[in-house]
Amino acid sequence: MPDEIKTNNILVVDDSPTMRRMVITSLGSLRTVKSTQAGSGLEAIERLAIEPVDLMVLDLNMPDMHGMEVIDFMRKHQAYRNIPIVVLTTKGEESSRTQALAAGANRYLTKPFDPRQLADVVGALLNAS
Amino acid sequence: MDNQNPDNRGEFFDQFLDDYYAECDEHLVSIRRSLVTLEDEVDTGTVDRTLLDNVFRSFHTLKGISGMVGLSAAEQLAHHLESYLRELREGTVLLSDSGFQALVSGVSLLESVINARRNDQPIPSIDETVARLQAISSESLPSKASEPQTSESDVTAKRWLIEFTPTAALAERGVNVNSVRSRLQEIGQLIQAKPVVKGAGEIAFEFTVATNADKSALEADGLTFKPAPVESASRVKDSRPVATIAPASVVRVDLDRLDELMRIIGELVISRTRLEDQLTEVKRTTPPALWRSLQETNLSMGRQLRDLRESVMRVRMVQIGEIFERMTFVVRDLARESGKKIIVQLSGGETEIDKLLVERMMDPLMHLVRNAVSHGLETVAEREAQGKRSEGLLSLSATTAGEMIVIKIADDGRGIDRRLVLDRAKARGLSHGDTDIDDAALLDLIATPGFSTRDEADRESGRGVGMDVVKKATEELGGRIALATKIGEGTTFTIELPLTLAIAEALIVSVNGQRFAVPQSGVREVLEVESASTKVLENNEIISYRGKVLPLLRLARVFEMNYQRDEKFHVLVIGEDANEVGLAVDRIIGQREIVVRAIKDPLAQSRGIAGATELGDQRVVLILDIVALREFAMHAHH
Numbered sequence: 001m002p003d004e005i006k007t008n009n010i011l012v013v014d015d016s017p018t019m020r021r022m023v024i025t026s027l028g029s030l031r032t033v034k035s036t037q038a039g040s041g042l043e044a045i046e047r048l049a050i051e052p053v054d055l056m057v058l059d060l061n062m063p064d065m066h067g068m069e070v071i072d073f074m075r076k077h078q079a080y081r082n083i084p085i086v087v088l089t090t091k092g093e094e095s096s097r098t099q100a101l102a103a104g105a106n107r108y109l110t111k112p113f114d115p116r117q118l119a120d121v122v123g124a125l126l127n128a129s
Numbered sequence: 130m131d132n133q134n135p136d137n138r139g140e141f142f143d144q145f146l147d148d149y150y151a152e153c154d155e156h157l158v159s160i161r162r163s164l165v166t167l168e169d170e171v172d173t174g175t176v177d178r179t180l181l182d183n184v185f186r187s188f189h190t191l192k193g194i195s196g197m198v199g200l201s202a203a204e205q206l207a208h209h210l211e212s213y214l215r216e217l218r219e220g221t222v223l224l225s226d227s228g229f230q231a232l233v234s235g236v237s238l239l240e241s242v243i244n245a246r247r248n249d250q251p252i253p254s255i256d257e258t259v260a261r262l263q264a265i266s267s268e269s270l271p272s273k274a275s276e277p278q279t280s281e282s283d284v285t286a287k288r289w290l291i292e293f294t295p296t297a298a299l300a301e302r303g304v305n306v307n308s309v310r311s312r313l314q315e316i317g318q319l320i321q322a323k324p325v326v327k328g329a330g331e332i333a334f335e336f337t338v339a340t341n342a343d344k345s346a347l348e349a350d351g352l353t354f355k356p357a358p359v360e361s362a363s364r365v366k367d368s369r370p371v372a373t374i375a376p377a378s379v380v381r382v383d384l385d386r387l388d389e390l391m392r393i394i395g396e397l398v399i400s401r402t403r404l405e406d407q408l409t410e411v412k413r414t415t416p417p418a419l420w421r422s423l424q425e426t427n428l429s430m431g432r433q434l435r436d437l438r439e440s441v442m443r444v445r446m447v448q449i450g451e452i453f454e455r456m457t458f459v460v461r462d463l464a465r466e467s468g469k470k471i472i473v474q475l476s477g478g479e480t481e482i483d484k485l486l487v488e489r490m491m492d493p494l495m496h497l498v499r500n501a502v503s504h505g506l507e508t509v510a511e512r513e514a515q516g517k518r519s520e521g522l523l524s525l526s527a528t529t530a531g532e533m534i535v536i537k538i539a540d541d542g543r544g545i546d547r548r549l550v551l552d553r554a555k556a557r558g559l560s561h562g563d564t565d566i567d568d569a570a571l572l573d574l575i576a577t578p579g580f581s582t583r584d585e586a587d588r589e590s591g592r593g594v595g596m597d598v599v600k601k602a603t604e605e606l607g608g609r610i611a612l613a614t615k616i617g618e619g620t621t622f623t624i625e626l627p628l629t630l631a632i633a634e635a636l637i638v639s640v641n642g643q644r645f646a647v648p649q650s651g652v653r654e655v656l657e658v659e660s661a662s663t664k665v666l667e668n669n670e671i672i673s674y675r676g677k678v679l680p681l682l683r684l685a686r687v688f689e690m691n692y693q694r695d696e697k698f699h700v701l702v703i704g705e706d707a708n709e710v711g712l713a714v715d716r717i718i719g720q721r722e723i724v725v726r727a728i729k730d731p732l733a734q735s736r737g738i739a740g741a742t743e744l745g746d747q748r749v750v751l752i753l754d755i756v757a758l759r760e761f762a763m764h765a766h767h
Contacts, residue, residue: 016190017381018148022197025144042334045324046295046306049332061189063182064310064322077326090193112196115141 008126009052012037013044013070014059014088019111023057023088026115030123041065045073053083055126057118058105060089060096068096068103075104084125088113142198149198151381153243156187160236161454164229171229176217185214191239203242206255209262210235216266228265230465235262237458288320291336292353294327306334309352316342384484387445394438398722399743401430435722447487449527449536450478455491456498456525463502470509470520471502477527482534486606486626490536493599497538497622498523500596505542505620515617517541533608533650534628539621545614550574569760572612576600607739609756635723635742635752636701638714641690644750646723646742647701647712651755654702655717660694672711674702681711682762684753687737703755710762712753723752737761 012023012035024035036051038044042064047053056074060067067087074080084106089096091110100108107121163184170176192207210232216222238258245252293309306322313319317340325335404427412420453475464471506521513519522541527534547566554574566574574580576596603610608626627633627650635646636655656674663672663681670681681700685692692715700711723742739754 015186016152016194018145018152018194019190019197021148022142022145026141040307042306042310042322042324045332046300046334049295050297050300061186063186065324073324077330079326079330090189090196111193112199 006032008033008054010035010122011044011047011053011056013039013041013056013062013067015039015062016059019059022115023118026113026118027057027122029116029119030126033122033126041067041070044070048074048080048083054129055084055086055122057086057088057122060087060100068100071100071103071105082129084129086118086121086125088118146198147383148381149194150243150247152194153191153203156191157236157240157243158451158454160184160187161458164233164236165454165457167224167232168229171224171226174223176224178218181214181218185211185218188214195243200242200246200252202252202255203239203246206235206239206242206259209259209266210239213262213266222266225265231258231261231265233458233461234258237462287341288337288339289317290355291338292325292333293336294331294333309334310336313338313340316340382444384445387441390441391438391445394434394441397434398438401427401434402721404430431722442483443481445484446481447484448478449480449482449487449534450475452487452491452494453478453525453527456495459495459498460502460523463499467503468508469502469506471506472520472522474522474524475526476524480527480529480534482527482626482628486534489602489606490624490626493602494536494538494624496595496599498525501538501540501542501620505540505544507543511543529628530625533625536624536626537621538624539619541619544616544618544620545571545575545612546616547571553580568612568614571614572596572600572610633723635721637718637721637750638684638699638701639716639718640684640688640714641692643690644718644748645684645714646721646750646752648739648752648755649720651703652701653705653709656700656702656711657697658700658713659697661696670713672700674709674711677709679709679711680762681713682758683713685713687758687761704759708759708763710759712755712758723750 008030010027010033012020012027014020014023014037017039020037020039024037027033027035036047036053038047040062044056044058045065056070058067058070067089071085071087074083074085085104086107086109087100087105088109088111089100091112097108106125109118109121163180166180167176167184188207188211192204192211195201195203195207213222213228213232217224217228222228235258238253238255241253242255244250291309291313293306295306299305310319310322313336317338319336319338321335321337323335325333327333408420408424408427415423457473457475460471460473463469501523506523507515507517509519512521524537524539526537526539529535550571551566551574554577557580559574559577559580576599578595578597580596600610603624603626606626608624610625611623612620613623614620634649636649636652638645638647656672658672663670665671666678670683671678672681673679679700679702683692695715699714699717701714702709702711704710737754737758738751739757740752741749742752743749
């Protein structure tokens with residue numbers, strides 16, 4: 001690793017602005033991280049087109065484009081295939097866990113989430129990549 | 130992980146409570162709006178899919194964020210509401226009347242739970258409602274009876290395939306996938322939106338749109354378009370329609386920040402007035418060309434300030450329809466409890482009103498609505514006995530008139546019984562022995578603190594807010610309330626409120642050397658009158674005006690100041706028709722934009738004064754309360 005510390009860009013995708021703020025604040029404990037946000041699946045894909053993204057925190061149930069479709073899209077295309085995805089979705093749809101992981105999500109967490117656990121998971125994925 | 134250090138987590142998420150409440154409000158408003166539409170689809174077997182999707186997603190989000198802030202009653206309730214919506218969406222359950230009622234009461238309870246937390250009150254129990262929701266969710270259909278209906282598309286519309294390639298440069302100019310989508314939704318029906326990767330690996334979005342608009346309407350930044358291939362048209366037919374939700378380009382702003390902005394603008398307005406005065410002072414000593422150009426700059430600054438103020442005011446405005454929809458729900462609940470049939474008519478819901486006014490008027494308006502349902506409207510049997518149609522009519526309407534918004538709450542019920550009110554007033558020692566009183570006096574009586582024509586037991590319409598509080602709240606906001614009632618025909622409350630609070634156009638007048646500001650919205654006409662042309666009739670000064678008699682009210686007399694009669698004076702005509710009054714003042718000094726400040730010190734409050742303002746010379750000028758003065762004149766003359 002070079003001495004220079006790389007800032008990782010994390011894209012937080014959720015249709016609830018309150019939830020996005022909660023996630024971004026939780027990730028604030030990671031020092032080498034900056035966050036951008038998107039309020040729908042389509043917006044998330046647009047962010048990918050515009051700027052480099054190092055990791056995505058993704059909600060599933062969103063308007064316009066379901067989170068599962070976002071995973072499918074990213075895993076199908078070379079440029080986004082290796083971006084780690086942490087799915088962060090509301091508890092209650094247990095079948096989606098296996099679906100999301102099979103589609104290529106790296107981790108699957110449920111809301112309500114523990115801010116420290118989320119930061120740990122994201123930090124670990126960033127270190128690994 | 131749920132049990133991991135819950136206390137710390139609570140503290141961490143407490144910082145998001147304001148965001149949480151604001152987002153809850155948004156979802157509840159949008160859910161209520163959808164439910165009003167859904168009500169028409171009860172028992173029809175077809176339900177608008179897009180609508181269901183939106184309500185489902187709102188419940189889903191409410192569940193998620195409620196869980197985060199640890200409000201588990203709201204989380205669970207939202208979960209059960211969401212589950213019911215899922216069944217509706219999948220068509221395993223039909224939207225029945227009992228189902229719809231359960232949804233409505235679920236939403237009301239959800240709001241109460243959230244508000245209880247917000248106001249630090251005990252959280253109401255959700256058990257009964259949850260049981261009800263579970264019961265209707267299990268009323269599964271034997272077979273899939275109906276396919277949820279998708280929004281109908283216009284068959285004659287042409288389908289276009291539109292491609293948008295996002296770039297950082299376009300995004301900076303505000304052109305992004307959301308702005309493109311909302312533009313396309315404006316000109317046609319958006320059938321599908323999906324991302325694609327082009328040959329060189331760059332991302333683009335493909336929108337399929339059905340529209341009758343011609344090609345030129347589609348042309349815009351970063352878009353290429355072509356007619357959609359026929360096979361894709363048939364293929365997209367089965368796919369889910371794209372939800373028409375508001376684009377995420379909306380920001381939420383704390384009302385306090387807007388207040389701060391308004392305060393600064395208010396100060397700017399005062400500074401500009403000062404500049405104008407100073408310009409007048411230096412006119413004689415300044416070269417004319419230079420002075421004119423200074424004056425031009427000053428005037429355009431004035432225009433820009435007005436634009437700036439209006440823009441900020443617009444940000445604060447919300448549609449009054451949100452309140453009306455809430456009231457519809459309250460009416461529905463009350464009607465069911467009391468076994469009355471009520472039709473609610475709404476009009477002018479798109480009328481915009483300052484957010485602060487809405488918040489302050491919410492409880493008073495709700496009280497009037499409850500009153501109308503509990504006391505005003507009769508039961509079906511009573512109505513039929515009187516030959517009225519069995520459904521009572523409650524109409525809520527809003528219109529703007531000048532700088533005022535007029536809200537009417539009208540019922541066609543039994544009307545207010547003057548005799549009962551008078552008896553009651555006498556029993557309480559409030560009445561002055563009148564046998565007949567007009568509507569205004571009637572309103573004064575029932576708005577006397579502690580007055581109520583009903584027994585203490587019948588409190589459901591009150592909820593702790595009496596007519597006195599309604600009247601006080603209205604007047605504190607610079608508004609006015611009026612009553613019109615007729616036995617057997619119904620009651621109408623009319624509330625007039627200023628559209629905005631802070632800044633108004635005013636005439637500056639002088640009386641006995643003292644200056645007053647008169648809000649221009651209340652002045653109908655300004656006359657110059659020769660003192661010799663006034664007459665005295667029954668101790669009242671009058672002039673003839675447009676072929677009628679206009680009673681005069683000398684401001685100097687109202688405020689007990691000396692005045693000497695000049696040859697000429699000015700009269701401001703206020704009020705309308707039979708209530709017209711002429712305010713007599715010595716001189717009109719000019720027309721100004723004033724920043725209204727309420728006078729909070731009760732010792733300094735006085736009848737006929739609405740507030741205070743500061744003019745450019747930093748001297749405080751009192752603002753006249755036109756409506757109070759008009760009443761003062763009417764009482765003085767009768």
